[in-house]
Amino acid sequence: MKKDVCRSCRNKKKYGSQDAAQQRATFMYRKGLQLKPYLCPVCRGWHLTKINWRSRLNRAFAEAGLDPVFVMRRIHADQS
């Protein structure tokens, strides 16, 4: 078990169930912030993680049958 995982775990709010996390995600979505609930393997609780535009773009590429890694490479290349 990595130390950095435990630290990020403490910094994040923990939800007792997927429903509770999803309710919070829905609430935040109305405020314009897209969050995704995930089951934490460290504390066995639910946390929310930000869905950023890059992962949305990658998913869109994946659904279109394209390679998402290509998007990541393009973005990194543009930033450097």
Ligand SMILES: [Zn+2]
């Ligand atoms: Zn956790």
